Amino acid sequence: xxxxxxxxxxxxxxxxxxxxxxxxxxxxxxxxxxxxxxxxxxxxxxxxxxxxxxxxxxxxxxxxxxxxxxxxxxxxxxxxxxxxxxxxxxxxxxxxxxxxxxxxxxxxxxxxxxxxxxxxxxxxxxxxxxxxxxxxxxxxxxxxxxxxxxxxxxxxxxxxxxxxxxxxxxxxxxxxxxxxxxxxxxxxxxxxxxxxxxxxxxxxxxxxxxxxxxxxxxxxxxxxxxxxxxxxxxxxxxxxxxxxxxxxxxxxxxxxxxxxxxxxxxxxxxxxxxxxxxxxxxxxxxxxxxxxxxxxxxxxxxxxxxxxxxxxxxxxxxxxxxxxxxx
Amino acid sequence: xxxxxxxxxxxxxxxxxxxxxxxxxxxxxxxxxxxxxxxxxxxxxxxxxxxxxxxxxxxxxxxxxxxxxxxxxxxxxxxxxxxxxxxxxxxxxxxxxxxxxxxxxxxxxxxxxxxxxxxxxxxxxxxxxxxxxxxxxxxxxxxxxxxxxxxxxxxxxxxxxxxxxxxxxxxxxxxxxxxxxxxxxxxxxxxxxxxxxxxxxxxxxxxxxxxxxxxxxxxxxxxxxxxxxxxxxxxxxxxxxxxxxxxxxxxxx
Amino acid sequence: xxxxxxxxxxxxxxxxxxxxxxxxxxxxxxxxxxxxxxxxxxxxxxxxxxxxxxxxxxxxxxxxxxxxxxxxxxxxxxxxxxxxxxxxxxxxxxxxxxxxxxxxxxxxxxxxxxxxxxxxxxxxxxxxxxxxxxxxxxxxxxxxxxxxxxxxxxxxxxxxxxxxxxxxxxxxxxxxxxxxxxxxxxxxxxxxxxxxxxxxxxxxxxxxxxxxxxxxxxxxxxxxxxxxxxxxxxxxxxxxxxxxxxxxxxxxxxxxxxxxxxxxxxxxxxxxxxxxxxxxxxxxxxxxxxxxxxxxxx
Numbered sequence: 101x102x103x104x105x106x107x108x109x110x111x112x113x114x115x116x117x118x119x120x121x122x123x124x125x126x127x128x129x130x131x132x133x134x135x136x137x138x139x140x141x142x143x144x145x146x147x148x149x150x151x152x153x154x155x156x157x158x159x160x161x162x163x164x165x166x167x168x169x170x171x172x173x174x175x176x177x178x179x180x181x182x183x184x185x186x187x188x189x190x191x192x193x194x195x196x197x198x199x200x201x202x203x204x205x206x207x208x209x210x211x212x213x214x215x216x217x218x219x220x221x222x223x224x225x226x227x228x229x230x231x232x233x234x235x236x237x238x239x240x241x242x243x244x245x246x247x248x249x250x251x252x253x254x255x256x257x258x259x260x261x262x263x264x265x266x267x268x269x270x271x272x273x274x275x276x277x278x279x280x281x282x283x284x285x286x287x288x289x290x291x292x293x294x295x296x297x298x299x300x301x302x303x304x305x306x307x308x309x310x311x312x313x314x315x316x317x318x319x320x321x322x323x324x325x326x327x328x329x330x331x332x333x334x335x336x337x338x339x340x341x342x343x344x345x346x347x348x349x350x351x352x353x354x355x356x357x358x359x360x361x362x363x364x365x366x367x368x369x370x371x372x373x374x375x376x377x378x379x380x381x382x383x384x385x386x387x388x389x390x391x392x393x394x395x396x397x398x399x400x401x402x403x404x405x406x407x408x409x410x411x412x413x414x415x416x417x418x419x420x421x422x423x424x425x426x427x
Numbered sequence: 428x429x430x431x432x433x434x435x436x437x438x439x440x441x442x443x444x445x446x447x448x449x450x451x452x453x454x455x456x457x458x459x460x461x462x463x464x465x466x467x468x469x470x471x472x473x474x475x476x477x478x479x480x481x482x483x484x485x486x487x488x489x490x491x492x493x494x495x496x497x498x499x500x501x502x503x504x505x506x507x508x509x510x511x512x513x514x515x516x517x518x519x520x521x522x523x524x525x526x527x528x529x530x531x532x533x534x535x536x537x538x539x540x541x542x543x544x545x546x547x548x549x550x551x552x553x554x555x556x557x558x559x560x561x562x563x564x565x566x567x568x569x570x571x572x573x574x575x576x577x578x579x580x581x582x583x584x585x586x587x588x589x590x591x592x593x594x595x596x597x598x599x600x601x602x603x604x605x606x607x608x609x610x611x612x613x614x615x616x617x618x619x620x621x622x623x624x625x626x627x628x629x630x631x632x633x634x635x636x637x638x639x640x641x642x643x644x645x646x647x648x649x650x651x652x653x654x655x656x657x658x659x660x661x662x663x664x665x666x667x668x669x670x671x672x673x674x675x676x677x678x679x680x
Numbered sequence: 681x682x683x684x685x686x687x688x689x690x691x692x693x694x695x696x697x698x699x700x701x702x703x704x705x706x707x708x709x710x711x712x713x714x715x716x717x718x719x720x721x722x723x724x725x726x727x728x729x730x731x732x733x734x735x736x737x738x739x740x741x742x743x744x745x746x747x748x749x750x751x752x753x754x755x756x757x758x759x760x761x762x763x764x765x766x767x768x769x770x771x772x773x774x775x776x777x778x779x780x781x782x783x784x785x786x787x788x789x790x791x792x793x794x795x796x797x798x799x800x801x802x803x804x805x806x807x808x809x810x811x812x813x814x815x816x817x818x819x820x821x822x823x824x825x826x827x828x829x830x831x832x833x834x835x836x837x838x839x840x841x842x843x844x845x846x847x848x849x850x851x852x853x854x855x856x857x858x859x860x861x862x863x864x865x866x867x868x869x870x871x872x873x874x875x876x877x878x879x880x881x882x883x884x885x886x887x888x889x890x891x892x893x894x895x896x897x898x899x900x901x902x903x904x905x906x907x908x909x910x911x912x913x914x915x916x917x918x919x920x921x922x923x924x925x926x927x928x929x930x931x932x933x934x935x936x937x938x939x940x941x942x943x944x945x946x947x948x949x950x951x952x953x954x955x956x957x958x959x960x961x962x963x964x965x966x967x968x969x970x971x972x973x974x975x976x977x978x
Contacts, residue, residue, distance in 0.1 A: 224952025281537040281549040291523025299538035300509035387791030
């Protein structure tokens with residue numbers, strides 16, 4: 101699909117969803133907003149995953165985006181939601197750019213564990229920092245748009261539209277990145293990182309850049325979540341939050357960005373209903389669901405509608421011994 | 428005729444590399460003039476692949492100097508050396524199995540460019556045309572849209588070499604280009620490779636075990652044994668050398 | 681001086697149960713190449729089972745020292761029930777898949793066990809504090825310590841020695857080591873790799889359950905204890921090196937001391953000190969103190 105067609109499709113989808121929002125009941129509107137603001141973080145994981153790495157610490161950038169927004173409201177007095185959204189995104193991008201080059205040296209579970217450790221370091225700091233609310237976090241008032249405070253049903257709807265538009269455009273950018281030279285080289289890194297290096301590409305710098313892009317998406321998600329939720333707390337950086345982002349990415353599969361949002365919505369719906377009716381079984385349901393996906397639909401639910409010659413999954417296919425033999 | 432001395436494309440002097448007690452290279456000195464077709468021979472473990480690995484940056488020599496067109500390349504990473512103009516193919520083809528032949532070529536071409544685009548596809552900027560052209564030269568056009576996993580070993584070998592040409596390198600290393608190809612296919616394959624390379628790589632160094640191929644395609648042969656160069660000259664000269672017969676070819680030249 | 685000693689003692693006490701749990705985790709990783717996120721949940725099951733067992737034994741008149749037997753049996757039952765069930769029934773379905781996929785499988789298992797525990801034992805905490813008094817109090821440098829804490833250190837040493845001995849001095853242990861180093865080669869030599877996997881996993885579960893069972897008297901046994909355990913255990917084996925017994929010991933001591941130092945000197949840094957050490961180790965020496973890493977080769 102050409103870039104132009106992709107853009108048209110994305111704009112149409114965003115418009116359709118925005119209109120749909122008018123018809124949704126408030127609770128569902130909120131759920132969709134959460135699904136989108138969480139989903140975009142998983143889109144970032146997808147971007148990194150196409151290169152063969154799984155980040156178990158996206159909670160870190162999610163939290164940085166969220167806290168940047170919350171602190172800007174309480175300490176800088178900024179209330180415009182668009183400005184806040186940009187602040188959150190930029191803050192997380194800077195963090196990602198700083199950390200990316202350091203961790204891009206690693207692969208496999210070491211990469212996963214390092215990202216996990218970093219997010220937990222942040223969690224540890226946040227829990228103990230009374231200046232930022234400690235373990236309870238803190239609330240922020242609803243933001244404004246063009247001077248108008250976003251309260252009530254109208255406010256909810258405007259935040260919904262802001263979320264849909266920004267995550268939609270960000271997803272479009274990711275879809276274009278996937279089809280770009282960088283996206284192809286990222287896939288090649290998964291296929292044979294040795295060859296990619298010999299062809300003249302710094303694998304480390306490609307992966308570091310991907311991590312930075314994912315950080316931007318994570319920060320965007322964190323910012324939008326806080327704007328809609330009105331609350332921020334250290335659990336944004338907790339490992340189980342990061343685990344959920346990974347879960348959604350795996351559920352969706354490595355192909356389709358749309359699948360990520362479908363998966364994210366499914367998660368939110370399951371979570372809400374389980375919490376309501378079966379409060380002690382929703383994690384179990386999640387776990388069983390994850391196992392089922394890994395067993396029966398290893399390329400994720402996205403593979404139900406987008407089939408690719410050869411089929412792609414995050415698993416590297418060239419064995420280490422083949423690479424050794426290149427010596 | 429130009430009789431003034433010109434800088435050799437590759438100049439390796441006094442290279443040494445050991446892995447514990449195993450001496451993989453000892454005082455290896457080789458100068459390759461531009462345009463030469465040089466073949467490295469030697470039994471397994473003699474040091475030919477170590478030499479290739481050192482020159483292409485995969486290994487750092489314990490001692491010695493390496494210069495490409497007069498500029499030192501010791502200690503540079505493989506990707507930097509690729510930028511400078513040395514590319515290689517691999518004994519066991521190093522390809523992205525899940526991607527198509529065309530995509531593999533596009534990756535090679537995109538990597539050869541100035542920077543990787545976030546926006547434009549790898550096929551942009553004339554890369555798609557050149558990718559198809561290279562595939563055609565190597566007889567791989569029919570598999571352009573098939574994943575490498577569906578390609579037989581011989582074709583994977585050719586694709587591996589084709590990718591090494593993406594940068595039009597100054598110096599091309601071919602690591603056992605005909606290994607894994609059946610006896611009656613070797614010469615046609617090598618013909619095709621040499622024809623396909625024509626013009627895109629000035630100087631070629633290849634590692635070979637098949638002495639008929641060596642005779643057929645090399646201007647000059649260097650024989651390795653135990654990490655040392657034991658003979659260096661024309662194919663006739665080297666292949667009839669008694670030491671070479673003893674340690675490499677095994678008797679009948 | 682007093683403070684240093686306190687930190688040392690607190691650190692060692694914390695390190696001892698942590699070592700037992702981490703030992704199980706590193707054993708499972710070494711043999712099955714699986715990083716078991718559900719390990720903390722197995723610890724929790726061990727704790728709950730022990731709470732039930734001690735209460736049960738006491739109800740039948742077997743109080744006092746029998747509590748220790750009850751805890752040991754609880755751990756054993758946990759291992760014998762869950763070990764084969766999980767290894768045969770679940771993990772085996774995913775062998776050969778990428779290590780990250782296996783990580784997700786154990787994550788799914790963790791999610792399932794978390795709720796399973798709530799469904800079986802409810803959400804209210806259990807307290808079984810009587811055994812904690814069994815060893816009385818010990819005066820040490822004008823500080824009073826609970827004897828049970830020292831017994832824990834003893835338990836950790838015993839477990840470490842038994843595992844070390846089992847691996848290095850018995851025939852089956854040597855076979856396990858062979859599988860650790862090269863699974864395929866061992867299989868082609870005729871080793872029943874399936875049985876080794878089963879044994880190693882079950883022992884790993886047993887160790888986690890022992891950790892849970894014997895710390896049950898010291899804590900309130902409630903949902904959520906698994907989470908703090910798994911994160912800290914990870915830190916331990918990353919620091920010490922995946923798959924290494926010595927590494928688990930050193931890692932446990934490092935983490936124990938870091939945490940004790942933080943608690944006494946910089947309470948705000950308690951939690952993040954452990955993860956900072958883990959992150960630092962991953963950055964500067966990713967293979968941990970005793971193992972090989974998967975940093976990019978080129």
